[in-house]
Amino acid sequence: MLVEVLVGGAVWAGAEAMKRGVTDKQKLDRIFRKCGLYVKYKGKEDTPKFIRSNQKESYTEYVYRIPEGLGFRDFEKKREVIEDSLNSSNNQISLSDLKKFDIKGDYKKQINDIKKSKRQQKEVVMSYDKLLTVKVFNQPLTDYFTYSNNCKGWNVPIGVTRTKFIKHDFEKIMHMVVAGTTRYGKSIFLKNVITTLLINQPKNVSFTLIDLKGGLTFNRYSQCPQIQNITSEPEDSLEVLQIISSQMDEVMEYLKQNNYENVQEAKIPNRHFIIIDEGAELAPGIEKDKDLKDIKNKCEVILSRIARIGGALGYRLIYATQTPYSEVLNHNIKQNCDAKLCFKLQTDKASEVVLGEGITDAHHLPFIKGRGVYLTDRKHIVQTPMIENDYIEGVVKSVQ
Numbered sequence: 022m023l024v025e026v027l028v029g030g031a032v033w034a035g036a037e038a039m040k041r042g043v044t045d046k047q048k049l050d051r052i053f054r055k056c057g058l059y060v061k062y063k064g065k066e067d068t069p070k071f072i073r074s075n076q077k078e079s080y081t082e083y084v085y086r087i088p089e090g091l092g093f094r095d096f097e098k099k100r101e102v103i104e105d106s107l108n109s110s111n112n113q114i115s116l117s118d119l120k121k122f123d124i125k126g127d128y129k130k131q132i133n134d135i136k137k138s139k140r141q142q143k144e145v146v147m148s149y150d151k152l153l154t155v156k157v158f159n160q161p162l163t164d165y166f167t168y169s170n171n172c173k174g175w176n177v178p179i180g181v182t183r184t185k186f187i188k189h190d191f192e193k194i195m196h197m198v199v200a201g202t203t204r205y206g207k208s209i210f211l212k213n214v215i216t217t218l219l220i221n222q223p224k225n226v227s228f229t230l231i232d233l234k235g236g237l238t239f240n241r242y243s244q245c246p247q248i249q250n251i252t253s254e255p256e257d258s259l260e261v262l263q264i265i266s267s268q269m270d271e272v273m274e275y276l277k278q279n280n281y282e283n284v285q286e287a288k289i290p291n292r293h294f295i296i297i298d299e300g301a302e303l304a305p306g307i308e309k310d311k312d313l314k315d316i317k318n319k320c321e322v323i324l325s326r327i328a329r330i331g332g333a334l335g336y337r338l339i340y341a342t343q344t345p346y347s348e349v350l351n352h353n354i355k356q357n358c359d360a361k362l363c364f365k366l367q368t369d370k371a372s373e374v375v376l377g378e379g380i381t382d383a384h385h386l387p388f389i390k391g392r393g394v395y396l397t398d399r400k401h402i403v404q405t406p407m408i409e410n411d412y413i414e415g416v417v418k419s420v421q
């Protein structure tokens with residue numbers, strides 16, 4: 022009885038605290054002011070104007086009009102500050118918590134559950150389309166997502182966001198840059214791609230795997246008939262790329278003669294994927310040895326050509342690197358790879374080199390393996406799938 026009275030008292034005290042407490046909306050208003058996201062003009066202060074909020078299953082979104090003189094980038098730069106500030110006083114019992122309270126239920130358990138939910142980190146995602154939308158997620162994005170093949174055609178899994186599963190269609194966006202600091206998930210992602218395409222397109226897909234990290238990453242696939250070449254040195258990579266370049270000439274000639282614009286129109290089902298890991302090992306810009314520089318220059322010319330015209334001819338380029346400096350990531354290649362998947366990077370600058378000016382998200386990703394920014398005409402923060410070697414071996418056996 023005494024316990025019930027005490028716990029009941031605690032609930033009442035929580036409700037009282039709530040009356041004095043603040044909602045996320047009020048906190049956001051306060052945080053915007055405190056971190057300078059308002060404009061002073063002619064002695065007046067212009068703050069973000071709250072328009073509306075919507076409560077969804079996993080998040081609440083708050084929509085604001087940005088004051089004149091500020092841009093979305095000003096808000097985006099402060100995303101982490103906003104998130105941290107929102108979480109710093111996230112342990113108060115709110116009115117909505119109390120509404121869920123079952124007066125006949127187990128008080129102790131219910132209070133423990135509320136406390137537990139308060140320890141969960143809220144995450145903030147912002148977007149802009151004439152108005153600023155701040156989504157406050159109740160739960161962080163999962164830090165592990167197991168691979169399973171739920172793609173069709175030339176789609177491959179990119180990962181999960183907080184709300185949906187994202188795929189990449191290589192028939193729509195033909196080439197991709199994959200970047201990220203060492204050990205954050207590039208090779209695992211490349212294995213996701215190869216395995217998915219082996220399962221879904223065993224008759225139509227073929228690969229050239231340029232593995233300049235010693236040839237170990239892709240070795241597991243070496244017995245698959247779909248793997249046309251695996252190279253691990255710049256010299257043999259050049260030989261293979263020269264062959265690909267002449268094959269592209271042949272396809273081009275065939276399309277021209279038959280008045281087709283591309284392989285889709287010609288109903289040619291085959292697609293050849295050229296996957297490069299690690300691109301820096303093939304970059305002439307940072308090579309000191311004269312002969313090797315010459316070889317790498319020639320490789321770069323062919324890779325640029327594949328990125329520029331290979332798409333229509335059925336060739337797909339996936340260029341992976343852990344050092345995305347401008348001397349490594351050739352401008353032509355980057356410009357023609359319309360999809361980017363970028364894992365954690367060490368600086369804002371590196372993130373901007375891969376994702377574009379002002380897009381520093383890859384630097385600010387949490388230290389979670391497999392967490393990345395997927396950028397096409399839209400940007401998503403994703404947790405990429407983790408694929409196990411046993412699974413890959415099963416697939417490799419099945420396609421041999």
Ligand SMILES: Nc1ncnc2c1ncn2[C@@H]1O[C@H](COP(=O)(O)OP(=O)(O)OP(=O)(O)O)[C@@H](O)[C@H]1O
Binds near residue numbers: 166203343
């Ligand atoms: N999507 C993921 N989910 C969970 N863990 C992952 C994921 N991707 C990678 N990891 C973990 O991180 C380790 C390193 O990943 P991976 O080999 O893909 O790194 P990398 O970026 O290719 O590194 P490097 O540039 O050094 O080759 C993996 O062995 C795995 O344990």
